[in-house]
Amino acid sequence: MEPRIPVVVLTGFLGSGKTTLLNRWLRERKNVALIINELGDIGIDQYLTGRRDVPVSLLAGGCLCCVIQGSLSTTLRNLLMARKSGDIPAFETVVIETTGAADPFGVISPLEQDLWLKKRFFCQSVLTVVDTLAGTDALDRHPEVLEQIHAADVLLLSKAEQVDEASLQGLQSQLRELNATARQYRLDNDDPGSQLLDNVFERRCRVTGLFSLVVDPATPAVSGLVSRPVQSQGRHNLFSASLRWPYGLSWALWQAALQQLQEQCGEALVRVKGLLQVSGLDGPLLVQWVAGQAPEMTPLNDWPDQDGDSRLVLIVRHNQADFAGEQLAHWQALLDQLLTTSA
Numbered sequence: 001m002e003p004r005i006p007v008v009v010l011t012g013f014l015g016s017g018k019t020t021l022l023n024r025w026l027r028e029r030k031n032v033a034l035i036i037n038e039l040g041d042i043g044i045d046q047y048l049t050g051r052r053d054v055p056v057s058l059l060a061g062g063c064l065c066c067v068i069q070g071s072l073s074t075t076l077r078n079l080l081m082a083r084k085s086g087d088i089p090a091f092e093t094v095v096i097e098t099t100g101a102a103d104p105f106g107v108i109s110p111l112e113q114d115l116w117l118k119k120r121f122f123c124q125s126v127l128t129v130v131d132t133l134a135g136t137d138a139l140d141r142h143p144e145v146l147e148q149i150h151a152a153d154v155l156l157l158s159k160a161e162q163v164d165e166a167s168l169q170g171l172q173s174q175l176r177e178l179n180a181t182a183r184q185y186r187l188d189n190d191d192p193g194s195q196l197l198d199n200v201f202e203r204r205c206r207v208t209g210l211f212s213l214v215v216d217p218a219t220p221a222v223s224g225l226v227s228r229p230v231q232s233q234g235r236h237n238l239f240s241a242s243l244r245w246p247y248g249l250s251w252a253l254w255q256a257a258l259q260q261l262q263e264q265c266g267e268a269l270v271r272v273k274g275l276l277q278v279s280g281l282d283g284p285l286l287v288q289w290v291a292g293q294a295p296e297m298t299p300l301n302d303w304p305d306q307d308g309d310s311r312l313v314l315i316v317r318h319n320q321a322d323f324a325g326e327q328l329a330h331w332q333a334l335l336d337q338l339l340t341t342s343a
């Protein structure tokens with residue numbers, strides 16, 4: 001039997017900087033296969049990963065830790081078959097970029113529970129990106145962030161260059177309380193680089209259906225740690241809605257429309273990302289927007305596919321599953337109106 005293939009789980013809340021970091025690391029690495037899991041139905045991240053010579057599998061429309069947990073087994077099997085038959089390069093490591101809402105323990109559980117997979121793959125590390133700009137607020141607002149921190153072997157602190165030292169230190173000490181063993185790296189001046197993908201960490205967590213921490217009797221209990229059941233269906237009150245639209249608008253009208261979307265969704269808004277058709281531009285406008293942070297709108301040279309449709313994914317936190325869809329439907333009506341008046 002061949003040696004087992006290591007699987008690295010790269011996690012972190014919505015918009016924390018997972019894809020940005022992977023882009024950087026994949027410039028130096030070829031020998032990985034990438035699995036990208038997206039909450040929305042339309043994948044955007046697969047277009048943003050820098051290297052085209054790395055096999056990328058997109059799993060969209062729900063989280064691997066719950067709604068589409070079964071898809072990981074199939075995807076890993078397919079990757080292994082394709083590697084054996086020489087259809088894809090002989091990757092040495094699989095990197096899973098989770099959705100921003102994922103519970104990493106839920107993502108890795110098939111690797112521990114499916115005997116076929118267990119013989120061929122193992123979870124080598126859980127790397128968690130922490131958005132320092134979102135800071136301690138995110139720990140209070142989004143329980144998923146706590147799960148991602150608890151599960152981490154390493155904490156990678158993004159956007160630290162935008163945060164003052166005192167806030168950063170406050171966040172770092174809170175992170176140490178939540179996960180005393182994970183090493184912290186500031187990505188602005190201490191990026192460990194893609195070599196981190198080779199480091200093997202001992203799994204500290206045991207997956208039993210109910211997730212519980214295996215506490216080393218030599219280490220004090222970690223404060224604030226909760227173990228809670230994971231439902232087989234979507235366990236988040238995070239919902240996504242996606243829109244494809246075969247038209248373009250001017251940059252200024254898109255800006256106004258996005259502003260309107262923010263006002264409509266209010267506090268519920270968590271993340272917006274998309275590729276928009278803009279009159280006068282050959283390539284799309286990449287929209288990257290993390291709630292509470294300034295929207296980034298970057299013109300790209302080319303469309304990543306033949307399609308050329310504007311597409312947008314909206315992620316909200318709300319107790320009504322229909323909320324995201326309704327907001328996007330209202331917004332589409334506004335876009336249609338803008339299109340008519342600007343024609």
Ligand SMILES: Nc1nc2c(ncn2[C@@H]2O[C@H](COP(=O)(O)OP(=O)(O)OP(=O)(O)O)[C@@H](O)[C@H]2O)c(=O)[nH]1
Pocket residue numbers: 012013014015016017018019020021045099100158159160162187188271273288289290296
């Ligand atoms: N200033 C700064 N911005 C960053 C950094 N990392 C990411 N960003 C920005 O944060 C936004 C989200 O980055 P992504 O890499 O797409 O985040 P993500 O975690 O992959 O997002 P999801 O897939 O939606 O969960 C983008 O606008 C990035 O440009 C960083 O270290 N510093």
